[in-house]
Amino acid sequence: MEALKRKIRNKLPKGTLYFYYLCTAVKACLPDIKRRVHDKVYNNSESDKVKRDLTLSYHIIEKGLTMPVPRPGFGKAVVIGLVNTIVKYQKLNLPEAELEFKQSVSVLKEYIEFHKSIYYQLDQEVTAKLDIIETRFKGIEGIKQIRTNKDEYFQHIQKPFDQFCISRYSVRNYTNQEISLPVLYECIELAQKSPSFCNRQPTRVKIVKSAEKKKAILDIQNGNRGFGDLAETLLVITSVISTTKDIHERNENHLNGGMFSMTLLNALHFHKIAACSLNWSVSNDKDVKIREILNIPNNEVVLLIISCGYVPDEFSVASSPRKKAEEITVEHL
Ligand SMILES: Cc1cc2nc3c(=O)[nH]c(=O)nc-3n(C[C@H](O)[C@H](O)[C@H](O)COP(=O)(O)O)c2cc1C
Numbered sequence: 001m002e003a004l005k006r007k008i009r010n011k012l013p014k015g016t017l018y019f020y021y022l023c024t025a026v027k028a029c030l031p032d033i034k035r036r037v038h039d040k041v042y043n044n045s046e047s048d049k050v051k052r053d054l055t056l057s058y059h060i061i062e063k064g065l066t067m068p069v070p071r072p073g074f075g076k077a078v079v080i081g082l083v084n085t086i087v088k089y090q091k092l093n094l095p096e097a098e099l100e101f102k103q104s105v106s107v108l109k110e111y112i113e114f115h116k117s118i119y120y121q122l123d124q125e126v127t128a129k130l131d132i133i134e135t136r137f138k139g140i141e142g143i144k145q146i147r148t149n150k151d152e153y154f155q156h157i158q159k160p161f162d163q164f165c166i167s168r169y170s171v172r173n174y175t176n177q178e179i180s181l182p183v184l185y186e187c188i189e190l191a192q193k194s195p196s197f198c199n200r201q202p203t204r205v206k207i208v209k210s211a212e213k214k215k216a217i218l219d220i221q222n223g224n225r226g227f228g229d230l231a232e233t234l235l236v237i238t239s240v241i242s243t244t245k246d247i248h249e250r251n252e253n254h255l256n257g258g259m260f261s262m263t264l265l266n267a268l269h270f271h272k273i274a275a276c277s278l279n280w281s282v283s284n285d286k287d288v289k290i291r292e293i294l295n296i297p298n299n300e301v302v303l304l305i306i307s308c309g310y311v312p313d314e315f316s317v318a319s320s321p322r323k324k325a326e327e328i329t330v331e332h333l
Contacts, residue, residue, distance in 0.1 A: 051089075203239050
């Protein structure tokens, strides 16, 4: 059957074949695209969306607080937006015990404390908003950002898996100490142990150390402000499309790449290399640019960038607390 299919395929003009694959691809992808569009237009679940907005905003503030050098008065628009979303959450009568709510309030309290500690007078509009947080939510406490040092941060890397796993954080602060290529290859070798579909091993890594190329990439990535320029190495994770047989396997590149990247993050942590994933959720023009910068072939998709470096003696990490397992799990027993 396969041989016959191949024979027919070889006989067909390329244009006809292209059109056939395009129709199959549209048919396969359309339900997912429709589901996503429907969610944006018709999903009226205020609860899901307000929690998403809280997380997006509080995460920006927790990142700002843990930057190598936090900028006084940073994130004005985000702070104001976050207070408004907190007020909206309260008006919707949603539970105050939810992680997103508690953490949002808590991060804003840390924002206030940080500015008090450096005797920086926030502007009036921000102060007026933050007063709401201080007066209405006195009893609410979340998880604070973490100040740590080199020895403390890596103290669990030889410990049992649970302790190792819990000890990894995204680190957004690096020295210029060089990470040697052999060490990077050891980490990539470990990441290669990640499972992949039929062991097809679609994931690829580009090690970027050229200052010019790092800058060009970070300039078009939208989540590295305040720390990206410190990265000694960027690891660009891509995946080979030609390893997939048909359009129904289209998610395998991202899925396999995600599993690979997690092992890679753990391997870097094991080797005392700090790292932070950087999203590659970009518009097509940016994707074209990174392909030009790194000469990435057309049959590879860019999945993720990981900024890496050795840590300074002291640094901060965003606490990024997690929901409990019970909150994200459904049992069908
Ligand atoms: C796919 C992906 C994309 C990410 N993109 C960014 C990014 O652009 N900038 C950033 O600072 N952190 C980014 N992160 C890191 C997350 O913010 C971080 O993993 C999350 O807050 C959990 O914290 P932890 O890694 O310290 O456990 C990304 C993480 C993932 C998995």
